[in-house]
Amino acid sequence: MAEAFVNPQLLSWARQRAGFAVADIASKLKVPEDKVEAWELGLQKPSFSAAQKFAAKTYIPFGFLFLDEPPEERLPLPDLRTVGDNPIGNYSLELRDTILIASERQDWYRDYCLSEDRDKLDWVGCCSIENFASALATTKELLGGHLSERPKQFDQYLRQLISRIEDIGALVMRNSVVGNSTTRHLSTDEFRGFAITDDYAPVIFINATDTPQAQLFTLIHELAHLLVGESGVSDLNPKNGNRIEIFCNRIAAEFLVPTGEFQRAWQHEITDWRRNLPDLSLHFHVSQWVIARRALEHAYIDDKTYWTFYREVLTAFNKKKKDQAGGPSYYQLINTRYSRKLASAVASEALSGRMLFRDAQHLIGVKPDNLKSFAEKVLNW
Template identity: 60%
Template sequence: MVEALVNPNILAWARERAGFTVSKLAEKLKIKQEQVEAWETGNSKPTFRQAQIFANKTYVPFGYLFLKEPPHEELPIPDLRTIGDRPIGGFSLDLKDTIRSTFERLAWYKDFCREQDLPNLDWVGSVSVDNFELATTTAKRLLGGSIEQRPRQFHDYFKELISKIEVLGALVMRNSVVGNNTHRSLDRDEFRGFAIADDHAPVIFINATDTPQAQLFTLLHEFVHLLINESGVSDLSHRNENRIEKFCNRVAAEFLVPTDEFVKLWNIQHEDWRTNLPQLEQIFHVSQWVIARRALETGFISEQQYWDHYGKILDAFKKEKDKQKDKGSGPPFNRLINMRYSKKFATAVASEALSGRMLLRDAHHLIGVHPSKLKDFAKKELSF
């Protein structure tokens, strides 16, 4: 067997970057721990096949293993998550890879927009972070502010908002894993979403491991990021003191549940505050989670009451997910593509590939649909 002349220091860096201990990586590689240690000290070298597997398991390009120094990894998006008034600091590898792949898709889509002579989006960056009233009225103008005209069911309203935002020119992506790798689940506690502001192809990414109720708020929060032309990774905490995050939270909350109307309708006489939720859910056509968040923000309930309620919603969501896994149910893979990469993006990629203007393997790389199944996917999921 020919040895791969890899850099031992890079092997150690790649393992640590992936968050694996030596023993955990050895388990994944199905080799002895001593062998991994020997590779990292330079006392022995992996074969080319072993090095390829190593790169695959640690999520690095194979060529990285031969570098003299670890590459400098700086992501072009601000971290707006905080604990109190301090940034959390650091992204997990799963989040890093998700951001990188999103920027890769964004780069392709920007070229596509230019080739199609699509105009710049004048609503991106159209308001200032100092103008709450203008941001709220602009969001209502672009997305429809009439509560009475909202679909009565929360899920229908969520879908409608996504559709309207994509019609405006943005890409809305929702995913619970890194790409299509079901073994790499995103962490809801690490981030709720992120926005990439761009006047050709702005992106909203929503962490779909969060409850659907919370995802609606994330969608509006990240949309406000685009309105003020501010990219960033968000945690959406109502306790976040970052100026941009506070502003986006405030506008999103006001758009979904206007304060004046909410305060008038909240009945403080109820012995159990949760008795308000079903009625207000029907009036505002949003989830009970959003109503509970507004109750917290307006001082009608305590932090403890809010988190107890949210915990129950999250538990119910997890149980439902576990049931689906046990039954092997859930949407088919092709249907997930439109959610994970945006229907607008998938349509552009499929049209370019099927017209012969891009290679089928490149389309596969961007949206994960096998070349042999792309035509069928376009017909069934994109209505080609």
Template identity: 35%
Template sequence: MTWCYTFGNVHSSQMMETLKLSPEILEWAADQSGSTLEEIARKISNRRAAVITRGELTTAEAVKFSKFAGVPFGYLFLDSPPDHRKLPLADFRTLVEPVPLSKDFYATFDDIEFKQNWYRTYLQNEQVAPLDFVGRFASKQSNAIVIAKDIRHTLSISDDEIQAQKNADALYSLMASRAEANGILIFKNGIVGNNTRRALSVKEFRGFVISDRYAPAIFINGVDAPTAWVFTLAHELAHIWLGESGISDMSPSSEDKHERFCNAIAAEVLIPSEKFLALWDAVDGDVDRKMEFVRSHTKVSTYVIARRALEMGRISRDYYNQLYKRLYEAARNKDRSGGNFYNTFPLRNSKKFTDFVTSLAIRGKISFREAGNLLNTNPNNVMTFHAQQ
């Protein structure tokens, strides 16, 4: 049989042909979208779901299957699934029930890496000096307290400033803006690019980091509980100071020495151990009362306090897990709509990177089309964003 299609379009004369496709391939394709073969089959046709799962599809159904699974139409005709893509970064994840990295993760990583490489090349062409804090402790035997103090000093963040923030979002914004002022690109997004139909999964990862002496980059999974964002950011900053690139889950039960060490550094950055212990021991009562006392005197989120308390053995892992579950569920039940596009646009693309690319386009250094490609939007949005600043 001769097939003639271009970019997934199939001639109408073939739409009713019955195809015999490999159920193994269909299962693989369904898995790429985080669905099961049965789920996609039912989306296509409840009446024919059992037939579809056996690999017997009309061409029209195969086209629908390709779209639902998000894989090229031609892939459905492979004899066996393609080889797994090699991980682009070290995998520091140690989830209890590890979830394979999906195409959404890879699409997100490819997008961030593309931006980071472009920015790095531009800086090098301009002969910008490398950043001396990247890998500063890569070969030094230093403890978490020393590294945390260096991160705070480099970012010019004090206890007074942290306490002055009104909530977890404000603290995250402070940390992110100081990191970007020092040359680190900070991306936070809960979807793939600007595609609101492709939500990321916190079960896969909570963040990743690209350590680079010219253009280090951090990505924060915005699907996670907002109170956890700042801890993820501090954790990934620790990886940069250690000169490590990788995918993280920030699990408190991690057996990976890199993750455990970065967890300890992140906790120290946000609440120094000496201050935490003084506050924790200053009040009698149960854990809930102590947690609230520390929160009222530090202004950091309950989640950050729980991470600090867990790192120092003051609460059990069960207590922490239950607290995180409540915070995560509360965040999911809250209205998490994207809001104003031009407010979320620079957060998804790194405010530093967005401002830089937009400025180049305004000054005629690059075209608006190129700027749009770099920022996953159309040229008109780039111009509108600049006009609103």
């Protein structure tokens, strides 16, 4: 069997980059651990087949294993997450690949907009971080700021806001895994969302592992990023000290639950603070989690109380999701994972003969034989 003259240093780099121990990659390749160790020490060479599998399991191009040294990899977006006042400064492979997937689709959609002679989006970057009042007014103008116009249920409100944000030109993507890989899960412990600014194809990505309640807040937070023209990865921690995150958190909080009205409605005399949640949730048309977050921001509850409540919400959400039979169809997920706006544009280009069906499948995951059916049943063509 032909040997692959790979660089042993690159084997070790690829394994560690993927976060695997020697035992992990040996198990995935179904080979003894000492064989992997021999490859990485340069004592043996893997076969071409084994080297190809090694590259696939560590999520790198096969050709990387033949480089003289590991490629320099920069963070694909600014890291705005903090521990205290210090940036975290490290992305998992899952987050990095998710950003690259979103960026690739953004690039395609930008070219599509240019080919259609569309105008630049005048709202992207139109606000200043130095003028909160103006930014909040712009958010209300774009999305509608009247409480009476909001659907009563927060999940309906979330869908309405996503639709409005796509109507004004952004691509909104929500996913809990990397692309379509159900074995590569995203973590809310690492990030809640990110924004990628662009004059034609701005992107909002929401980590769908998070509760739908929290996703509503994330959506407005990331929109605020686009309004001030600041790309970045967010954790939405109320204690985040980054000035951009503070600003975007404030926009989301004030848009969803205005301070003055919240302060007037909160009942301090109630012994159990949670008894405030149902009524205020219905009043503002948001989730009880958003109300709890506002209570923390106004020092009506402390950090420990808030995080205990959030963990309860997250646990209940995960249990409900696990107990639910089935779920949305794969094609319904396409609109969520890659944005309905993108899916519609790709399907239109492919069905009109202006792009190859295989390229369409790469972008939105719909097989060529099913693209027409997808357009009819999901896009309502």
